[in-house]
Amino acid sequence: MIKWNNPNIILLILFILFSNSYGQNITQTVRGKVFDSDTKTPLSFANIMIRTTNPVLGAASDANGVFRIDMVPIGRHDIQVSYMGYETKVIPEILISSGKEVVLEVSLKEDIVKMDAVVVTAYTKKDKPINSMATVSARTFSVEEGRRYAGGFDDPGRLVASFSGVTTENTRDNTIIIRGNSPKGLLWRLEGVEISNPNHFANLGTFGGGGISALSALVMGNSDFFTGAFPAEYGNAMSGVFDINLRTGNNENHEHAVQLGTLGLDIASEGPLGKNSSASYLFNYRYSTMGLVKEFFPEDVKDFLPVYQDMSFKINMPTQKAGIFSVWGLASEDILSEKAETDSSLWEMAEDREDFDVIQQVMCLGLNHCYIMGENAYLRTSIAITGNYMKLKGRMLGYDLKRYEKEYTDNRNYKYTLTSVYNHKFSARHTNRTGFILDKIHYNTLLKHAPVLEQGIITVADEDGSSCLLQGYSQSKFWISKRLILNAGFHYQHFDLSSESVFEPRVGLSFNLRKAQTISLAYGKHSRLEPLMLYFAKVNENGIGHQS
The missing domain is CATH 2.40.170.20 (TonB-dependent receptor, beta-barrel domain)
Structure with missing residues (x-):
């Protein structure tokens, strides 16, 4: 008769359970929407492929441009989105974690060179601005990418200081100085509307700066940062524009986070x-x-x-x-x-x-x-x-x-x-x-x-x-x-x-x-x-x- 209170038996059972759970691959869902960058209309039957998984995972968008890929291994992956008649976009090193679904909004630009059965495509750079009217001195600010910089405190003002032509006044604040211009010349926009300086303790040391951003990285989406010669839609600005977007919440699952830092x-x-x-x-x-x-x-x-x-x-x-x-x-x-x-x-x-x-x-x-x-x-x-x-x-x-x-x-x-x-x-x-x-x-x-x-x-x-x-x-x-x-x-x-x-x-x-x-x-x-x-x-x- 087996004595279940034997310590060796208990240790053996725990080892087997741990081995089984450790051997299971942790996966997550990647989903989102594909649309035309100029008209915002959804693109149906676009091809979405995760190139860094083995085997390669993929899906096609539905009539509303929505796609979903389940069972994606956690880690960093490159995602490729293509559509007939449009330039192919590759989104590199997307972080996929076990605790949060990845929800993407992918815009594609129509290709002007077409042939009967061949479409000439171009691969989009990851820092290409969201605003399709941008020509020069503009790039996308990605919160996920910005978190890789040491000492940034998830603060947009400090993180953009790593961009060309941008610096801060000192390490104590997040003042944004673009090509030597006054920080007060920066235009802040949130969801397409001009707002006041969105920093804590703003303008106490220098007009245009502050201590830390009033926007948490947990709510910010990909945004555009301009350092000069910005498109005509941006007015009342001198040195640059920080066009911030809030991301859209998960519309399928409830997710909650608490952190103390x-x-x-x-x-x-x-x-x-x-x-x-x-x-x-x-x-x-x-x-x-x-x-x-x-x-x-x-x-x-x-x-x-x-x-x-x-x-x-x-x-x-x-x-x-x-x-x-x-x-x-x-x-x-x-x-x-x-x-x-x-x-x-x-x-x-x-x-x-x-x-x-x-x-x-x-x-x-x-x-x-x-x-x-x-x-x-x-x-x-x-x-x-x-x-x-x-x-x-x-x-x-x-x-x-x-x-x-x-x-x-x-x-x-x-x-x-x-x-x-x-x-x-x-x-x-x-x-x-x-x-x-x-x-x-x-x-x-x-x-x-x-x-x-x-x-x-x-x-x-x-x-x-x-x-x-x-x-x-x-x-x-x-x-x-x-x-x-x-x-x-x-x-x-x-x-x-x-x-x-x-x-x-x-x-x-x-x-x-x-x-x-x-x-x-x-x-x-x-x-x-x-x-x-x-x-x-x-x-x-x-x-x-x-x-x-």
């Missing part, structure tokens, strides 16, 4: 909205590490620890005939205090004598609608409300060790935005994109400053009102030949507050030499509004603020 607590959730619905949600919330542990610090320390939190979401709602609706949002809050050094013998810089309290908030809420109009056109419309708030109180110790008011800022800005763009593909050789952007801007600005520390603080600006910014554009892409591409268009901008209008021509030319070599040349005239508070500040002939 250097930046803090990060909670994410996504999944379908209903059992038989193709709609999905994506949600993320973060709270800073310092906020979690501040109660363990002494009373004289914990009040001066930086605390931040942010929340972002996207709800995607496709319909059968009315197009695709999506609701998205972002909100963040920062609290920061600094205390002056009271021992004057330790003063080395003016900052050692300063203390301040600051509260910042950023908010964005939008509704997007994309309607496919036949096989050659689409109309995309967005309405949104975006805004920011900053309250700062600054003081400085005098040489008599008394605290004097140095500065005070109470700045509230918000705007309503309406954008609409119509994209029409006339032929394989010509695509046009025309649209407008209307911003109704509301502002409430109070600035105070002490020109001489001991003489008290004076009001530099005190304004409350509203204005309009109107932008319009049109651009066309011409395939002159298989290798030669011309992008041409214009951007128009009118600002009511200053009663000024700007006409900005844009043109780009690209010539493909070989499979991986391209010569590109582009020109663009660009302009950007200054922060509104600068329009209202009153200064004297010495550049010092005076009573308004």
Whole structure:
């Protein structure tokens, strides 16, 4: 008779069970959608192949352009997507893990060179921008690729510093400096809408930068980053454009993630909205590490620890005939205090004598609608409300060790935005994109400053009102030949507050030499509004603020 309480028998059974489980291959599902890059129409019966598996796995897209490949081994794989009459695209080194499905949105460009039974194809580079109108100084920013860089903290601002012509001011912030231009010249867009600087502790050190991004890498999708001569649809920008997309949540399975790291607590959730619905949600919330542990610090320390939190979401709602609706949002809050050094013998810089309290908030809420109009056109419309708030109180110790008011800022800005763009593909050789952007801007600005520390603080600006910014554009892409591409268009901008209008021509030319070599040349005239508070500040002939 076998004694089941024998330790050797128990160890043998555990070994057999472990060996069986270890021998099983861990797999995951890869699925997504294939569509035309110019018209957004789905491509049915496209061929999708995972080239790095043995045997090779593959599938074909259905009538809606949707494909699904099950039982894909985990690891990094190259995925090839091809369709008759279109350029073949290879997406290299896609990370497939056991805990999360891979959902892809693959856009293909129509090939202009066709023969009866032969299609000339070109392999797309992995960093090719999503925007089909881009000519030069543009590339895709992939969150998955960016995570490979050490010290990036999953922060887009730090990760793009590895791109050509881009650097940061220092390692303490994520300021983006493009070819020596001011960081405040960068245009931030989220889901096609211009937003305020989406960074925690933004503009405290340098206009345009911040401490860390308010967007978690868990919600960001592939985005475009431009470093100059950008297409005509981008206005109110000088140095560059960061066009950020939120990814669409999983519409088949619920997935949840909780992680605790250097930046803090990060909670994410996504999944379908209903059992038989193709709609999905994506949600993320973060709270800073310092906020979690501040109660363990002494009373004289914990009040001066930086605390931040942010929340972002996207709800995607496709319909059968009315197009695709999506609701998205972002909100963040920062609290920061600094205390002056009271021992004057330790003063080395003016900052050692300063203390301040600051509260910042950023908010964005939008509704997007994309309607496919036949096989050659689409109309995309967005309405949104975006805004920011900053309250700062600054003081400085005098040489008599008394605290004097140095500065005070109470700045509230918000705007309503309406954008609409119509994209029409006339032929394989010509695509046009025309649209407008209307911003109704509301502002409430109070600035105070002490020109001489001991003489008290004076009001530099005190304004409350509203204005309009109107932008319009049109651009066309011409395939002159298989290798030669011309992008041409214009951007128009009118600002009511200053009663000024700007006409900005844009043109780009690209010539493909070989499979991986391209010569590109582009020109663009660009302009950007200054922060509104600068329009209202009153200064004297010495550049010092005076009573308004």
